[in-house]
Amino acid sequence: xxxxxxxxxxxxxxxxxxxxxxxxxxxxxxxxxxxxxxxxxxxxxxxxxxxxxxxxxxxxxxxxxxxxxxxxxxxxxxxxxxxxxxxxxxxxxxxxxxxxxxxxxxxxxxxxxxxxxxxxxxxxxxxxxxxxxxxxxxxxxxxxxxxxxxxxxxxxxxxxxxxxxxxxxxxxxxxxxxxxxxxxxxxxxxxxxxxxxxxxxxxxxxxxxxxxxxxxxxxxxxxxxxxxxxxxxxxxxxxxxxxxxxxxxxxxxxxxxxxxxxxxxxxxxxxxxxxxxxxxxxxxxxxxxxxxxxxxxxxxxxxxxxxxxxxxxxxxxxxxxxxxxxxxxxxxxxxxxxxxxxxxxx
Numbered sequence: 040x041x042x043x044x045x046x047x048x049x050x051x052x053x054x055x056x057x058x059x060x061x062x063x064x065x066x067x068x069x070x071x072x073x074x075x076x077x078x079x080x081x082x083x084x085x086x087x088x089x090x091x092x093x094x095x096x097x098x099x100x101x102x103x104x105x106x107x108x109x110x111x112x113x114x115x116x117x118x119x120x121x122x123x124x125x126x127x128x129x130x131x132x133x134x135x136x137x138x139x140x141x142x143x144x145x146x147x148x149x150x151x152x153x154x155x156x157x158x159x160x161x162x163x164x165x166x167x168x169x170x171x172x173x174x175x176x177x178x179x180x181x182x183x184x185x186x187x188x189x190x191x192x193x194x195x196x197x198x199x200x201x202x203x204x205x206x207x208x209x210x211x212x213x214x215x216x217x218x219x220x221x222x223x224x225x226x227x228x229x230x231x232x233x234x235x236x237x238x239x240x241x242x243x244x245x246x247x248x249x250x251x252x253x254x255x256x257x258x259x260x261x262x263x264x265x266x267x268x269x270x271x272x273x274x275x276x277x278x279x280x281x282x283x284x285x286x287x288x289x290x291x292x293x294x295x296x297x298x299x300x301x302x303x304x305x306x307x308x309x310x311x312x313x314x315x316x317x318x319x320x321x322x323x324x325x326x327x328x329x330x331x332x333x334x335x336x337x338x339x340x341x342x343x344x345x346x347x348x349x350x351x352x353x354x355x356x357x358x359x360x361x362x363x364x365x366x367x368x369x370x371x372x373x374x375x376x377x378x379x380x381x382x383x384x385x
Contacts, residue, residue, distance in 0.1 A: 113180075165184065
């Protein structure tokens with residue numbers, strides 16, 4: 040060991056130089072070009088840009104840019120001769136109501152998906168306008184009731200009527216008229232592009248995360264709409280946390296894929312119904328408020344629906360006054376005449 044202050048000073052200096060040299064060599068060996076005494080924080084790698092966004096229409100994760108696309112509503116027939124339909128399984132929202140004579144008809148709303156075979160497409164009724172209009176949607180149909188056609192013009196609805204845009208539709212040979220008009224989203228988008236219907240400005244339904252019950256309390260649902268062939272039954276599918284749809288005593292299937300329709304959310308809207316002034320067509324009380332039933336996650340919730348005007352978006356409120364929120368995925372909304380026509384069982 041060193042003796043005296045001078046020797047101690049030399050010894051300590053030597054040790055510091057040796058330690059510094061060793062440290063510098065170590066960092067150089069590890070590939071660092073900076074002195075350990077002047078290290079700076081290395082920036083974390085940039086996060087990759089997101090590739091998906093939440094759909095305003097369905098609540099599902101969809102590719103970036105999907106919300107910038109137009110929304111397209113399509114009138115789809117539901118007479119016995121029209122079954123099975125094509126394309127309903129791909130709609131984000133489906134409205135179901137009576138056209139006339141107890142025969143129901145669907146209005147299917149699309150933005151997230153682009154099925155290439157949809158139909159049979161049929162005529163429009165005025166009350167369907169009140170249901171798809173809040174989504175700033177174009178409407179694909181084959182003519183319609185006189186009042187509906189007049190409303191389309193006077194209200195400035197984005198119109199894709201087959202009578203004036205026949206190139207976007209085709210008549211298939213495997214079915215007879217008028218149950219044989221079909222279309223695709225791609226063909227309708229071509230017409231929308233030409234007409235300048237290139238986007239949709241709307242507020243969608245409030246959505247939530249799925250949270251299914253361990254023990255479902257609403258495993259079966261029955262909606263009595265008019266008669267046997269048009270009444271609806273649902274069976275809860277716990278695996279997919281969705282409801283398998285049947286009508287007329289048989290599974291409701293997609294024509295092209297053969298799969299059974301299975302919405303994530305089933306809503307029954309209690310709404311007044313009567314005859315239009317022409318004495319032939321159906322009329323619904325679409326503006327105002329009323330009772331509603333919501334089925335999702337294996338259970339039932341009741342609340343109130345309201346619409347302030349024909350163009351106003353639906354408002355759904357729970358019995359505690361809070362907004363009702365729905366699972367992401369297909370939402371099927373059926374109009375019924377009274378509370379007693381909606382039943383369910385665990």
